[in-house]
Amino acid sequence: MPTQTQNLTEEESLEVDDLPDLLSETEVGIVDAAPLSEAAQTQQILTSLLDPHASPKKKCQWILDLEGTSFDKSQAGMLEPVLFEFIQSQRNSSDPLDAIAVGSAIRQYVAILDGTELGSIATLLEAEHRTPVSLEIELEIAKMVVRKLTAVPSSSANPFPELADRLMEICRTYLNARLLPRTNYGATALNAILGLTLLAASHLPELFEQLRNLRVVWFKQQIARRTNRLLSEPALQEADKAEWPCGKSLHELAASVTEEAG
Amino acid sequence: MPAQRLDQQSISISQFDVAGRDSATLSEFIRHVGLMPEIVASFAPGTLSRLLHMKPPLETEAEPGSVHVVGSVPPTIDETSAISLFYDEHRNEYAAQSASRLLQYAILPSIQPDRATDGTVIRTRFSCAGFVIGAYREAEIDLIDEDEGTLPPVDLETLVRAYPDQESSLRNPKLRERMNLGGDGPWPVVLPGYVLKSLCRRFEEIKAVAYRPTPGDEFFRMTDNSVAAAKTELTLE
Numbered sequence: 001m002p003t004q005t006q007n008l009t010e011e012e013s014l015e016v017d018d019l020p021d022l023l024s025e026t027e028v029g030i031v032d033a034a035p036l037s038e039a040a041q042t043q044q045i046l047t048s049l050l051d052p053h054a055s056p057k058k059k060c061q062w063i064l065d066l067e068g069t070s071f072d073k074s075q076a077g078m079l080e081p082v083l084f085e086f087i088q089s090q091r092n093s094s095d096p097l098d099a100i101a102v103g104s105a106i107r108q109y110v111a112i113l114d115g116t117e118l119g120s121i122a123t124l125l126e127a128e129h130r131t132p133v134s135l136e137i138e139l140e141i142a143k144m145v146v147r148k149l150t151a152v153p154s155s156s157a158n159p160f161p162e163l164a165d166r167l168m169e170i171c172r173t174y175l176n177a178r179l180l181p182r183t184n185y186g187a188t189a190l191n192a193i194l195g196l197t198l199l200a201a202s203h204l205p206e207l208f209e210q211l212r213n214l215r216v217v218w219f220k221q222q223i224a225r226r227t228n229r230l231l232s233e234p235a236l237q238e239a240d241k242a243e244w245p246c247g248k249s250l251h252e253l254a255a256s257v258t259e260e261a262g
Numbered sequence: 263m264p265a266q267r268l269d270q271q272s273i274s275i276s277q278f279d280v281a282g283r284d285s286a287t288l289s290e291f292i293r294h295v296g297l298m299p300e301i302v303a304s305f306a307p308g309t310l311s312r313l314l315h316m317k318p319p320l321e322t323e324a325e326p327g328s329v330h331v332v333g334s335v336p337p338t339i340d341e342t343s344a345i346s347l348f349y350d351e352h353r354n355e356y357a358a359q360s361a362s363r364l365l366q367y368a369i370l371p372s373i374q375p376d377r378a379t380d381g382t383v384i385r386t387r388f389s390c391a392g393f394v395i396g397a398y399r400e401a402e403i404d405l406i407d408e409d410e411g412t413l414p415p416v417d418l419e420t421l422v423r424a425y426p427d428q429e430s431s432l433r434n435p436k437l438r439e440r441m442n443l444g445g446d447g448p449w450p451v452v453l454p455g456y457v458l459k460s461l462c463r464r465f466e467e468i469k470a471v472a473y474r475p476t477p478g479d480e481f482f483r484m485t486d487n488s489v490a491a492a493k494t495e496l497t498l499e
Contacts, residue, residue: 067385103354107385111378136354143351144382151381181343187350218340222347225402235381 042069049082056093059086060101067104076112083109087124092131103140110144115152119160121145126166135184138170142191149198149246150233157200157245164201167192171207177216186219194226197253200245208256220257227254264468265333265461266487268307273332275302278345280394281313282331282458282482287426290481292331292455294390296323297345297397305332316393318367320353331482333461335468341401348400355385368392369441371408372452391452405460406452407472413456414477415448455480462486 045062048054054062063086071079083105090098090105110121121141127133145163158164170192179185196207214220227250230236240247265280266273267290278297285293296315299322305311310326317323337345368374372392375383388396391406398405422429431437443449452475459482460473 100354107355111380111382111384115380139350140354147383151377151383181346183346184350186343186347190347191351218343221340222344222400225344225400 038069039072042066042071042075045069046071046075046078046082049086050078056090056098060090060098063101063105063108066108071112080109080112083112084120091124091133091137092128099134099136103136106137106140107144110141110148113148115148115154116159118145118148119163122160122163122166125163125170135188139184139188139191142167142170142188142195145195146191146198146230149195150230151235153235153239153244153246154199155239155242155244158202160199161202164196164199164203167196167199168201168203168207171196171203171210175210175214177214180216180219186222190219190222190226193223193253194230197227197249198230198246200249204249204252208252211256223257224254227257264335264463264465265331265458265482267331267482267484268305268329269484269487270307272304272306275300275305275332276334276336277301277342278314278337278397279335280333280457280461281311281329282333282454283328284330288423290483292453292458292480292482295394295454295457296390297394298329298332305329314349316367316388316390320349320355320388320393331458333458335398335403335461335465337398337401337403341403344401345397348397352386352388367441370443370449370451374442389452391454391457394457395452403469404472405468406456407474408452411450412474413450413452414475414479416451416453416480417448418446420480421447421451453480455482458482459486 045065048062049059063083066079087102087105087109090102093099093102106124110118113120121144125133125138125141145167170188174180174185174189174192180189193207193211196203201207211220211223231240231247231250231254236247236250240250275298277300281296281298282292283294285291294315296313299312299314302311309329311329312323312326313329314322335341368387368389372389373396374387374392376385376387377383386396395405395408418432422432432443438444443451456473456475456479459475459479461468462482463473
């Protein structure tokens with residue numbers, strides 16, 4: 001792959017030497033590049049990612065490079081399976097750098113998914129025979145499920161039953177006073193709860209019962225705050241007005257945690 | 263004490279108190295803010311500390327650095343739990359030093375979600391002040407009023423004087439544009455000092471009303487200590 005700094009003029013290259021900590025040499029190249037070259041750059045990354053002989057390490061770097069680029073619809077269509085395959089193949093890696101790239105791939109994958117395809121992410125939450133899904137991956141997926149359903153709410157109840165099953169498994173495991181204060185557990189549980197609610201999942205009666213029995217006031221306050229914030233999001237306000245199931249579920253969740261959280 | 267410039271006395275630090283660092287070249291100008299990651303029973307002036315901050319990347323510093331001003335609400339246990347959760351949610355988006363720093367950082371506004379074409383948030387960018395403001399908002403403490411027209415305009419020369427090591431970037435119109443600093447300014451940028459000034463009020467007021475910065479709040483002067491102390495006495499009464 002060509003380096004992005006090739007777009008720098010000599011004068012700009014000189015400035016790079018005393019660049020501040022805000023912008024790296026590469027980033028100056030991106031900013032100063034012509035719009036056309038950004039599209040070409042995306043295409044180059046995409047072509048590289050499609051190379052079956054590319055090493056996982058190189059793929060990790062290209063996935064991180066993708067964060068700085070925008071892509072059109074056809075490029076997004078080509079990227080979707082590449083990102084999914086990368087997440088599946090690298091999600092059990094013990095290398096911290098792989099984990100960072102997998103997190104990035106999850107965010108980009110869910111971002112380009114059509115709302116009707118969100119169920120495909122459920123597979124990535126399945127624990128394998130010997131390896132559990134890492135907490136960081138669970139958090140990233142649960143968070144992106146919430147972000148997707150906030151931007152593109154579902155008009156029907158329980159549209160992705162398998163995804164709901166996986167999120168409920170997270171809630172059953174992490175919703176307790178010992179785990180919630182620990183790093184990443186609270187954030188993962190919170191997003192799994194909000195995800196289930198936005199899905200208007202069939203598990204909601206069980207979830208609300210579990211929340212009623214939970215004696216962690218700060219966490220319930222947090223659920224109430226986030227739920228209220230979601231209800232002020234434009235797409236969800238529209239969904240609420242149209243009486244879609246997700247709107248009703250959000251109100252029920254808010255009521256279930258507000259009673260006790262005060 | 264709500265907020266104070268460290269002088270001679272040691273102070274106690276609560277988890278997620280706000281720490282400020284001075285500009286190297288402009289006296290008492292707050293160049294950077296972050297959060298104190300842990301409780302310190304007795305923090306002496308001159309002590310170095312790691313910060314939990316938006317450098318970028320969003321991180322807990324590996325090497326401790328200077329702390330010149332500290333501000334405290336102080337947060338309750340419930341509020342620190344909420345702030346921890348906020349940090350956990352965003353940290354993984356910025357874990358890579360190799361990930362683009364430009365993508366992580368925002369100047370205007372101080373908190374900026376990046377969205378996909380359908381509106382899905384992919385990541386949220388922060389300035390150093392924006393990260394502190396966002397973390398406290400998660401605990402329902404709104405430190406700064408960022409509504410349109412409430413922030414003092416900051417001109418380019420002030421930004422350059424304050425951040426001399428970033429002068430080449432700030433003077434590059436394309437790089438400025440990327441940070442929403444279009445044209446020649448001035449711009450309603452949230453400067454780090456505003457966050458500490460917001461904590462220079464009675465505790466009840468900090469939690470109840472967002473602060474409206476005024477010109478000059480980018481500095482935290484030794485004389486601000488006495489103002490803060492008087493307000494604390496009012497709080498205790």
